[in-house]
Amino acid sequence: MRVREFGDDPEVAVVAGIHGDEPCGPDAVEALLDDPPDFQRPVKFVVANERALERDVRYVDEDLNRAFPGDPDAESHERRLAHRLLAELDGCATLALHSTQSYAHPFALVDTVDHETAGRCARLPVDAVVETADYAEGRLISYPGTVEVECGLQWSEEAAANARELVTAFLAATGVLPEDAGYERHDVPVFRLTGKVSKAPASRHEVFVENFERVEPGVPFASADDTEHVAQEAFYPILMSAEGYEDVFGYAGERIGELSEFEREERQESGGASSTSVRSRSSIQ
Structure with missing residues (x-):
């Protein structure tokens, strides 16, 4: 694990290289640190799984992003690394870069x-x-202050460019860089994972639907060889692809609102106004 700190006791961190086959994050961090700007508050940058990166593999012994909180005495490289990484990020607002x-x-x-x-x-x-929600067990994202970003398609130049933009935007959002260096505030839809979509062993898998686009009941959304999977109820595909995971196509989700609603709700509650929790909605919009 490689760590570079600027200033004393940083409370903001950027983590790259959790998976060794996702080079966009390390490339973005290295590009920034080749000529570091003037940071306005302390910050640290971490390239996590150097051993996997050197071998161009996802992990050495097990998936680091399923190994938290880790164990300093474990035989697994990633489980030991998870323990060290959590200690390094303790108390930090953290951006974790993936593809x-x-x-x-x-x-x-x-x-x-x-x-x-x-x-x-x-x-x-x-x-x-x-x-x-309930699908973050063993992942860094389950710890307070962590935002994971999927930067784009694995190994693509676009993912590397997106990663650089995301790092700059996060540093501006957390006061490490000037506000005008970042990305203009905007509103986007918010989804919640509701279940895994299982994938049977087959010689060929296909996905017929687009991520974040609603799938209606009765619509075929994927196949394993000649067997089609048909939606029993409406859902939104999330992280769904033919080859991304061994035993699942990805996840089903529901749309639970817009990002601005969560900010507005919190302000209303802190001011004593009554509000209905956006997160309590069960309907898919």
Whole structure:
């Protein structure tokens, strides 16, 4: 694990290289640090799984982003690394950079959408925000202050360019860089994961639908060889692709509102006004 700090006791961190086969994050961090700007508050940059990056593999022993909180005495390289990384990020507002095989444009994932995470995500150039809820076990995202971003398609030049833009925007949103260096505040839809979409072993898998676009009941959304999977109820595909995961196509989700609603709701509650929790909605919009 490689760490570079600017200033004393940083409370903001950028993490790249959690997966060794996702080079867009390390490339973005290295590009920024080749000629570091004047940071307005302390910050640290972490390239996590150097061993996997050197081998151009996702992980050495196990998926680092399923190994938290880790164990300093574990035999697994990633489980030991998870323990060290958590200690390094303790108390930090953290941006974790990833890439995916499911969607070409950036989107953010958080454990829970609240006023703080909504405010930061509103300053990021993302298409959507996903609340992972009960599907973050073992992942860095389950720890307070963490925003994960999927920068784009794995190994693509676009993902690398997006990663650089996302880092700058996050640093501006957290006061590390001047506000005008960042991304203009904007509103995007918020989704919540509701379940995994299983994938049976097959010689050929296909996905017929687009991520974040509503799938109606009765519509075929994927296939394993000649067996079609048909939606039993409406859902939004999230992180869904033919080859991204071994045993699932991805996730089903529901749309639970717009990012601005979460910021507004928090302000109303803090001011004593009554409001209905956006997160309590069960209908898919």
